[in-house]
Amino acid sequence: MPGGVTKWVYAFSEGSRDMRDLLGGKGANVADMTRLGLPVPPGFTITTAACMAFLGADRVLPDGLADQIDIHLAALEASAGKRLGDPSDPLLVSVRSGGRDSMPGMMDTILNLGLNDESVEGLATVTGNPRFAFDSYRRFIQMYGDVVCEVERHHFESALDALKAERGAQSDVDLGADDLRGLCDRFKAIFAEHRGEAFPQHPRAQLDGAVRAVFESWENRRAYDYRRHHGIPHDLGTAVNVQRMVFGNTGERSGTGVAFTRNNTTGEGGRPFGDFLMNAQGEDVVAGIRTPHPLEELKAILPDAFTELLDTMALLERTYGDMQDVEFTIEDGRLYMLQTRNGKRGALAMVRIACDLVDEGLVTEDDALARLIAPAQIPQLLLPQLDARGVRISGLVPLAMGVNASPGAATGAIVLTADEAERRGAAGEKVILVRDETTPDDLHGMIAAQGIVTARGGKTSHAAVVAVGMGCPAVCGVSALRFDGEAISIGGTVFAPGDIITIDGTGGGVYAGAAPVTDPDPRNPYLMRVLDWADRVRVLTVRTNADTPEDARRAREFGAEGIGLCRTEHMFFSDDRLPLVQAMILSEDDDERGRLLALLRPFQVDDFTGLFREMRGLPVTIRLLDPPLHEFLPGLLELSLQAAEDVRSGVRNPEVIAQLARAKDLHEVNPMLGTRGVRLGLEFPEILRMQAGAIMEAAVAVRDETGEAPLVEIMIPLVAYEEELHRARAIVVAEVELVLAMSEGPRVEYRVGTMIELPRAALTAGTIAREAEFFSFGTNDLTQTTLGFSRDDAEKGFLGMYLRENLLTSNPFETLDVDGVGRLIRIAAADARPIRPDIKLGICGEHGGDPASIEFCHGVGLDYVSCSPFRVQVARIAAGQAALRGAHGAAA
C-alpha cells in the first residue's frame, strides 16, 4: 500500500478484538478466531472509517479503497486458488455488514456473491452438483436483489412458493436442479422487471454494489431508529466483511447451525446447546423453513466435526470469558466457524453462568458482575414467568398485546370490579382484575388479585405503578380490550366474568385459559452470590419505597437498608378513613377540623408503628401528605350529574348543593400543579401537626417495645421556596419536640428534610439546604415539571407517539432524563453541599430502580437510591456495577 494513504481494509489475520471500533464486532471476532488458528474461511474487513468517508463524501468511495479491495481480493483468490466469479471454478464470497455494536435489525448479508450465468455452470461442473450450484445462485439473486437493489423479497418468495406448489414440493430440498435452474431464470426476470435492467453479471461490480449497499444501509431509517433507540452514536459507521463462502448446502455431509456454549435458559454448562440443518445455508436455520435438529444429533452424523466444534466453542468461551453464541458451517464434512458473539440468555441462565464462570476460574467476581449481569432481568427471578417453550409447544398465541407494565405471569378468573376481586380472592380463588383503568379506589381489589389488565394507561399508570410496587403482574393499555355490559372482549374473543385467562406481564400478552408458567425460586443461590459481589463493591445505599409493614418486611428480605419513601396519603384512602379526611378538608371550621384529625391520629400512629417495627435500627423517610386536593373530594362530574338529577326530580338536597359549591371552589384545572404537599400543609397546619406527632409517637412506641428506634426522617414535599420549608419545619419540629418532651427514655433521633421535585427547588437548593437535613430527589414529579409532561396524560397521548416514532429513545418516566432532570440534580447537589456538607442526598422516584438511572446517581455522588421492594435487588446490582465502572466524581 502506498505510504500516506489510509488503510481502509484489513485481512482477518491483521485484526483483533481491540479493534471493534474500526472493524466492527463481527470483524474483530472473526479476526480473533483467525489468530487463534480456528477454522475460519479467509477474508478481509473494510473499516467503519471507510463507511463514514463514503457517506461524508456524497457516496463516493474514498481514495485508495478500490485498490485496497483489489489487493485483498487478490490475496484471497491466491489463498483459495480460485478467482472471483471464474466461469470454470469460481471463488464465491459472502458480504456482511457489522458495526461496533450489534444491530440485528440492519445486519445485511449477501451470500454466494460471484455467481453469474457463467460461473454457476462452472460451479455445477466443478462440484458435480448442479442442484447445489443453482440453489446457491437463486439465493444470491434474491439476496442481492433485496439488499442491494431494493427488489423486495416477497416477489422472489412468491415465485418460489408457486414453483413448490407446482411441483407438489414440501420443502426447498424437494426441488431438483432443473427446478432451481428454472427458478433462477424466473428470479432474473423478476429482477429485470423491477429494476429495468438485467441482473448484474460482472463479479467485481457485484462486489462494489454490495459494499456500497452495506455502507448506505447505515443511514437507512430502520438503522437510524435502531441507533436512536439503543443510544448508539450515528457517526460510527459499519464495517463490511468479505469472506470466502463455504457451503452447507453441497450435500448430505454438509450443514449449518447455530449453538450456545451453555444452555441459555437454565445456564447449565458442560454441554453445548443448539440447532443445525444438513444440506442448508445459514439463513434456513433462522428462517424456520425446515425444523432444525438438536446439536447433539450431529455427533452421530459427523462425529469429527462435532468434536472439533465442541472444542472450538470451549476455547472461545475461555477466550471471551462469557457464554458464546456461534454460527458454523460444515462443508463436505469440514467445520468452519463463521461468527462468535456473547450469547443472549434468560435471567436464570444469567446468574448461573456468571457463578459457574467464576467457579471455573474463567472470570473474576468483579468482572462477572460488571460484564455478565443485566440487572433489568433480575425481577424475572422473583416471579412466575410464562414458559415460552411450553407456550410454543401448546400452540398458544396471545389474544391481544398491551404494555408489559409489571413483569411476571399469572392465571386466574376474570373479575371486573375491585369488590368482586376482594370477595373471590378472600374465598381463595385466583383472579385477574380487568378494568378500563384503575384508581386508588381499586386498591383492595388489586391487592386481592393475581394479576391486573387494563384497557388504558402505560407503564406509569396507576395500575402499573401499584402493580410493580406489589410485585403483581400487569398488562396495561390493552387497546383491543372492550367492555360490553357484563361481558368483555379481548382481541375480539368474548369472555364472561369467571372465565380463566393468563397474562404475561413480562411480554405484554394476554392468553385465553391457563397458559404454562414456570415457578420462581426466591432464594436462588446464584442470585444470592451475585448480590453478595455487588454489596461488596457498591457505594450507594439501597432503600425501598414502602407504605405498609408487609412491603417493608419484604423489602428488608430483599436487602433494603431503610425506607426512602413512605407515602402517607395511601394511608388516607381506606374506607374507614376517607370519610373523615373528606369531612376535614370540606370543613371550614378549625375546631371541627381539629376534632376530625384527632380521630385520624391513632390510625396514623398504628401505621407508622408497623413500619418502624419492621425497619427498627434503619432510617425511615416519611413523606407528609402530598396528593392533590381533588383526590380527597367527591368528583365534580358526579356531583354535577347528581345535582342536575335533583333539579329534574324537584328534589332539593342542600348537602349535594353545598358539596358541589365547595367542589367547584376547590376544583383545579391542573391538580398536578395545585394545592398539594407543603402548600396543603401550610393551608391546614393541623395536618402537619397531626402527622408529625403520630410519627414520633410511633417511633417512641417502637423504641420502648424493641429497644431500637428507627432513624426517623420527616420529609416535607413539593417545596419550591426556602420559606415554605422554614414555616412547615417549624410546625413539625414543635410538634415532634412536644411528643419527645412527654416521653422518657433515650431521645429518638430525627431529621427534617424535603423532596426536591420542582425545578425551582433544585435551582435554589443552596438556600433550601439551610432548612433541610436531607434531600430526596422526587424524580417522578421532577420529570413531570421539568419536561412539562403530565404522566397521567402523556403516556396515553403524545409520549406514546414520541416513543413509537423514535422521537424519544426511552421513556423519561422509566430512565432518568440525564440532560434535563439530571442536570437539575447535579446543580442541586453541587449547590447544597457547600452549605451543608453532611446533607444526605437520595432519590426516590421510580428511577431509583432503573439501572441506567442508578449509574447516574452514583456518578453524582448521591448517598442512596430508593425503589419498590421488587427492584431492591436490581438496585443493589446496578449500584455495584456503577461502582465498578468507576463513574466517580461525575458531579458538576
Add this chain to the structure above:
Amino acid sequence: MPGGVTKWVYAFSEGSRDMRDLLGGKGANVADMTRLGLPVPPGFTITTAACMAFLGADRVLPDGLADQIDIHLAALEASAGKRLGDPSDPLLVSVRSGGRDSMPGMMDTILNLGLNDESVEGLATVTGNPRFAFDSYRRFIQMYGDVVCEVERHHFESALDALKAERGAQSDVDLGADDLRGLCDRFKAIFAEHRGEAFPQHPRAQLDGAVRAVFESWENRRAYDYRRHHGIPHDLGTAVNVQRMVFGNTGERSGTGVAFTRNNTTGEGGRPFGDFLMNAQGEDVVAGIRTPHPLEELKAILPDAFTELLDTMALLERTYGDMQDVEFTIEDGRLYMLQTRNGKRGALAMVRIACDLVDEGLVTEDDALARLIAPAQIPQLLLPQLDARGVRISGLVPLAMGVNASPGAATGAIVLTADEAERRGAAGEKVILVRDETTPDDLHGMIAAQGIVTARGGKTSHAAVVAVGMGCPAVCGVSALRFDGEAISIGGTVFAPGDIITIDGTGGGVYAGAAPVTDPDPRNPYLMRVLDWADRVRVLTVRTNADTPEDARRAREFGAEGIGLCRTEHMFFSDDRLPLVQAMILSEDDDERGRLLALLRPFQVDDFTGLFREMRGLPVTIRLLDPPLHEFLPGLLELSLQAAEDVRSGVRNPEVIAQLARAKDLHEVNPMLGTRGVRLGLEFPEILRMQAGAIMEAAVAVRDETGEAPLVEIMIPLVAYEEELHRARAIVVAEVELVLAMSEGPRVEYRVGTMIELPRAALTAGTIAREAEFFSFGTNDLTQTTLGFSRDDAEKGFLGMYLRENLLTSNPFETLDVDGVGRLIRIAAADARPIRPDIKLGICGEHGGDPASIEFCHGVGLDYVSCSPFRVQVARIAAGQAALRGAHGAAA
C-alpha cells in the same frame, strides 16, 4: 470618647446624607438640614449598628452606648440650658425610629419624653401654660404606654372620649388645664392597671426604655412582614433619633404641619402644597381629629414663619434634587424643621416634576430618568382614572373590593353576558361586563365593554390578562359579588342589568353609579420627553405582544419596535372558525382534516396580512398553535350532562355519544402539561403546514402591496427536546419554501425559532440552539413549570394565601422569579450563545412589561422584551433605567 470603643451615637451636626446606612434616612436628612443651617431642634442619632448589636446580644445594650448617650444628652442639655426632666424647667425630647429605608408601618415615635409628675408642674410654671403642660403629659403617657409598654392605645382613647363626652367638648382644644390634669391621672391609672406597675418617673429610665423599644420594634412581626414585602434586608437595624422637643401646642402662635414642595397630584411647581393645624402636636394633623388648613392660610397668620418655610423648602428641593415632603413645627412663632424626605406623587405629577426639575437645572435628564420616574405608574397616564378627590368629596365608598387586575376607571351599565355586551356596545352604550369568570368565548363581549368585573380569578386570570392586553380596566376576584338569576349583588347591594356602576381597576374598588373620573392625555408632553430620555440610553429593544392589527397599530404608536409574540390560537376561537377547528381535531381522517384546514387557511392569511401591514419593516414573531387540546373541544361536563339527560328522556343521540367518547379519550387531567404546542403540531403536522404557509403567503402579499415585508419569525412553542424542534422545523421550512418558490420578487427573510418555556428547554438550550435562530423566553409557562404553580389554580388558591401571609413578597407571575426562573434564563443564554453567537434572545411573558423583570433581562443581555401594547412605554422607560443602572454583564 475612650479610644477603641465603637462610636454608637452621632450628634446631628456630625452626620450627613451619605450616612443613611448608619443613621437611617430620617437621621441622615436631619443631619443634612442641620449642616445646611436650617432651624432644626438639636439632637443626636443612635446608630443602626447599635440596634443590631443590641438585638444580636440577647437585648443587652452594647458596651459604651449608655456612656455615649449620657455624653450627647449632656451636650443637648447644655445647648438648651435645661436638664432632661428637671422638675423646675425640664428639657423634653422626642424619640423616633428610622431605618435606612422608609418603613411607615413601624415608625414608632414618642414625644414629650422627660415629663413626670414633678416636671409637668415645672413646665406648667415656667411656660405659664398649665393646659399645654398637661396636654403634653397626657400625650406622653399614652405614647409611652403604647409604644414602649404594650398598653394598647384604645384604652387611653376611650378615656379621652369619655372625658370629652362628660364635658360636652367637641374637640381636644375645648378641654381645659384641669380636665387634662385629671386625664393624666386617669391615664396613669390605666397604665398601672395593665402593667402592674406605676408609670416610670425617672427621665433617664424613660429614655432607656424608649431606645430599647425602638430597637426591639425592628423585630416585630409587622416590621418583619413589611421588610419581606418590600425586599428590605433584615440585618440593617433601625437608628434612634433623640431630639429636643419643640411644641406646636403652646398656644395660638404655635402650630404644626406637613407640606410638599410641589403639587403631588398635578406636579405644578412654584407653590408649596400642604396642611397645618394651630396649637397642635404633629400626630393631630395625620390623625384627622381636627380638619387642617391649607398651607397658604399660614401666610396670614404667621407671615414670617411662612416665608421662612417656603425658602427652606426651596432650598431642600435644590439640595435633594427632588420634590420634598417636609414636617415642621412652629413654636411661639418660630419655625422648626423636623423632617424632610422625597415626596410620593401620582403619575401626572411624576412626569411633570421630572421635566420641570430638568428645566430648572436642578437635575440632569439621566438623573431624572433614573431617580424620579417609577415606570409602574406610567399606565395611569393612558387611562381614565378614578378622581380620588372627587370621590372623597362626594362621599362615595366602594361597594366591594377585588383584585386591581387592569388599571383605569370605567363607568357603564351592568351586562351579564358577552352577547349582551356586544349588542348594547354596538348600539353605542357604555357597558361593564360582569361575569363569574371569563373564558375565550367571552372575548367579543370583553372587546365591546368599557370595563370588566369578575367574581373569581386574580391578576393572571383570563379576564385580567385579556383586559391588560386591551388596556381595558378590570377588577377581578370580587368575592362579594353574587349571581342570583337575572340580578346580582355586590357587597350586599342588589343590581339589575342596565344599572350603572363604576369600577376602579387601579385601586380595585367597585362603586354604585357614576363616580368621578379624570381623563387621560394620550400625548402627555412630559411623558413624551421622559420616553425620549429613555430611548436615548436603553439597550433593550421593546416589542409588543399583539394578535390583531388594532393592537399592533396601537403598540407601534406607543413605540413598539416589532411584535415579540402573536398568539395564533386566539384566531381560532371566533364563531366562524371554531366549528371548523373542532371538526378538524375530532376528525380521525387525514383527508377530512386536510380539507378543513384548507378552509381555515384563507382566514389565517388575512389575519397575518393585517398584522404584517401594520408592522412592515419590523420583526414579527408568530407563535404556532399552542392551546391545550381541550380548549378546542366541547366540555366533558356539558357532554356528560347532555348524555345523562338523553338517557333519561329515552333519546339516542349518536353524535353526543360519539363526541362524549372522543372527549373522554382526549380529556387530560393536567391540560397545562398535555398535548399542546409542538406536541399538537407533531400529532397533526397539517396544522403546522397550514400555519407556516399562511404566514409566508401573507408576508409575500404585504411585500407586494407595500414594498416592505416584515422580518418573519416563526416560533414553535413548548419544545422540550431538540428533536421535536428538528422535526417541526423541517415541516415548517418545507412549506415556507414552497410558498417562496411560487412567488416572484425579492426573497422574504424569515427565521425559525422556539419558545423556551419548559425547564428542560432551558437546561438543554445548548443543543436546542442548533435548531433555533431565536429563543423567546415564555416566562408565563416557564414560571408555571419551574415553580409547579398552575396559574389557573394558584392565584385563587395557595398563592393568594402565600402573598397574604407574606410567604412570598411578590407574585411570580408579575415579577420574574430571578432565583429560579431567572437562573434558567441565565443558563439558557449562556449555553446557547457559544453554539450560535448570533442567536436572538427575547422574553415574551407578562414579565416583559414589569420593570424589575426588565432590569433582569437587561442584566442577562437579552436583545428584546415584548409586552402588551399598554406596557410598551413602561418597558421603554424601565429599559432606559436598567441601562443607566449599568446592570451590564450580569449574565452567568
